[in-house]
Amino acid sequence: IEKMLAPTSTINGYDDESWTQLHVTPNDGTSSSKPISQAKFCLGVERGFSDPNGTILKIAKLIHGPDALTPATDDGDDNNSEVQDIRNSLRMDGQGKYGLLSRGDAEVFLRLPKKGYIDWVWDVAPGYLILKEAGGTMTDVRGRPIDFSEIGGEGRVAKLPDYVEGILGSCGGVFHDALVEAHAKVKEE
Numbered sequence: 622i623e624k625m626l627a628p629t630s631t632i633n634g635y636d637d638e639s640w641t642q643l644h645v646t647p648n649d650g651t652s653s654s655k656p657i658s659q660a661k662f663c664l665g666v667e668r669g670f671s672d673p674n675g676t677i678l679k680i681a682k683l684i685h686g687p688d689a690l691t692p693a694t695d696d697g698d699d700n701n702s703e704v705q706d707i708r709n710s711l712r713m714d715g716q717g718k719y720g721l722l723s724r725g726d727a728e729v730f731l732r733l734p735k736k737g738y739i740d741w742v743w744d745v746a747p748g749y750l751i752l753k754e755a756g757g758t759m760t761d762v763r764g765r766p767i768d769f770s771e772i773g774g775e776g777r778v779a780k781l782p783d784y785v786e787g788i789l790g791s792c793g794g795v796f797h798d799a800l801v802e803a804h805a806k807v808k809e810e
Contacts, residue, residue: 643723643755648794655728657799658685660791662710663718663727673735676807680731681707683803719748722790723755729800730790733762739780742772745788758793761785762808764801 647654662681665671672678681689685708693703706712711727721727734740746769749759760766761784771782789804791797 643720643751644725645723645752645755645757645792646725646728646796648728648756648792648796650795654795657796659709660684660728660796660799661726662707663721663730664707664710664712665718665732666712666714668704670734672731672733674733676733676804677731678705678707679807679810680800680803681710683806684729684799685709716748716751719751719790722757722792723751725792728792728796731787731800731804732790733787736786739783740785740788742769742779742781745781748790752790756793757791758797759788759790760797760801762787762789762801762804764789764797 650657662677664677678690689707689709690705691708693705711718711721713721718727718730722730732740745759745767749767749769752759765784767785767788768782772779787804789797789800791800
């Protein structure tokens with residue numbers, strides 16, 4: 622990955638100076654860093670898959686405060702249900718979420734699938750590498766590192782380890798600490 626991000630040669634007619642190292646939002650909590658209360662959430666589009674229990678909305682309220690959520694609006698389905706969203710958030714599908722965090726366009730990412738669902742390695746490992754190379758952090762919901770060496774064991778094929786009940790990604794530092802702490806508080810409720 623270092624060769625991808627740092628200039629080394631001309632590739633397919635592109636000058637080697639066209640590569641730029643990605644960097645996450647400064648995360649040390651000093652004046653060079655934005656306040657945690659202004660952290661932008663980067664989330665998947667399908668709420669029922671990435672957050673079926675509404676945990677991420679509760680975490681956003683802890684991090685951003687009481688005005689974190691938009692007013693409830695009709696979800697457009699025929700079931701008369703309403704949805705809220707996080708005011709300071711981006712929603713998109715795919716690996717692009719990790720790229721946005723890696724270049725400082727967002728500070729936190731959460732993926733909290735339904736109980737018992739184990740993610741496929743290809744849905745996590747590429748984003749993990751890109752985020753880590755840019756200075757960010759990705760852990761399970763308890764703040765433990767994701768051990769990719771456990772993948773491929775008997776019966777596992779290409780799934781993450783069983784202890785990974787969800788994924789927290791961030792620009793790291795105080796942002797990640799706040800994210801892990803907020804998740805723990807919400808789970809205690």
